[in-house]
Amino acid sequence: MERLERDGLTITWLNGGVTHMDGGAMFGVVPKPLWSRKYPHNDKNQIELRTDPMLIEKDGKRILVEAGIGNERLDEKQRRNYGVLEESSVEQNLAKLGLAPSDIDIVLMTHLHFDHASGLVKKVNGADTSLFENAVIYTSEIEWKEMNNPNIRSKNTYWQQNRIAITDQIKTFTDEVEVIPGIRLVHTGGHSDGHSILLIEHEGESFIHLADIMPTHAHANVLWVLAYDDYPMTSIKEKEKWMNYAKQENASFLFYHDYKYRMIKWNEQGEIISSIERTPYSY
Numbered sequence: 311m312e313r314l315e316r317d318g319l320t321i322t323w324l325n326g327g328v329t330h331m332d333g334g335a336m337f338g339v340v341p342k343p344l345w346s347r348k349y350p351h352n353d354k355n356q357i358e359l360r361t362d363p364m365l366i367e368k369d370g371k372r373i374l375v376e377a378g379i380g381n382e383r384l385d386e387k388q389r390r391n392y393g394v395l396e397e398s399s400v401e402q403n404l405a406k407l408g409l410a411p412s413d414i415d416i417v418l419m420t421h422l423h424f425d426h427a428s429g430l431v432k433k434v435n436g437a438d439t440s441l442f443e444n445a446v447i448y449t450s451e452i453e454w455k456e457m458n459n460p461n462i463r464s465k466n467t468y469w470q471q472n473r474i475a476i477t478d479q480i481k482t483f484t485d486e487v488e489v490i491p492g493i494r495l496v497h498t499g500g501h502s503d504g505h506s507i508l509l510i511e512h513e514g515e516s517f518i519h520l521a522d523i524m525p526t527h528a529h530a531n532v533l534w535v536l537a538y539d540d541y542p543m544t545s546i547k548e549k550e551k552w553m554n555y556a557k558q559e560n561a562s563f564l565f566y567h568d569y570k571y572r573m574i575k576w577n578e579q580g581e582i583i584s585s586i587e588r589t590p591y592s593y
Contacts, residue, residue, distance in 0.1 A: 326378020
């Protein structure tokens, strides 16, 4: 498990599973000869997308960012279509850290698509049960409304099996929420109408997780947004806004989906000056 450590702040990446999604869909209108220079693909034109939650430990709180794809939440057809070669090891990872899912105080959900939210729930004696039973689960009010009432397009990714068991733990917000000092979720829209990003400010250092408006390091170009985005022009506007913020604050970028990087800091010339690379798992 890769870890970022500062005095009073630790971020540990857990193994939440992996998907392989169509590269053309993940890079929208960007031609393959361009995006394929930045991110590898397999012979099915799929790119590897991790679904690895971040465990933040700060001020005595244990905060999980995103939840992975879980275990046995997808049927055989879904695993095949989404290129799932490995499911979640979050519980085993927590155990190695001397923790259990019940020790998680807060879960921050940037949005509730299946590849972020399926790990919130597990089967116990055949019944769906909240995995992080003692946690407050934060998501935007707009996102939670769509989770409850998905439309003809979004019902393919807002799965009701991921909603019912966690309903009593949900706490929503409108524009932004500071869950503990220095850690905020901010609503952006774009990828979904209720999509949010994560900001961390700690002892003069800033970190930003742009979630699915910048899912990988290869999406650093402001115009490179997903065909999956419900509101692509909002994604572009918000990505530009928050990348400018990151530049002003000299912030490091954190990733949930990237196959290679956990964290990157770029200079003004777009060169990587600091990074944490993922140690590949063997399937």
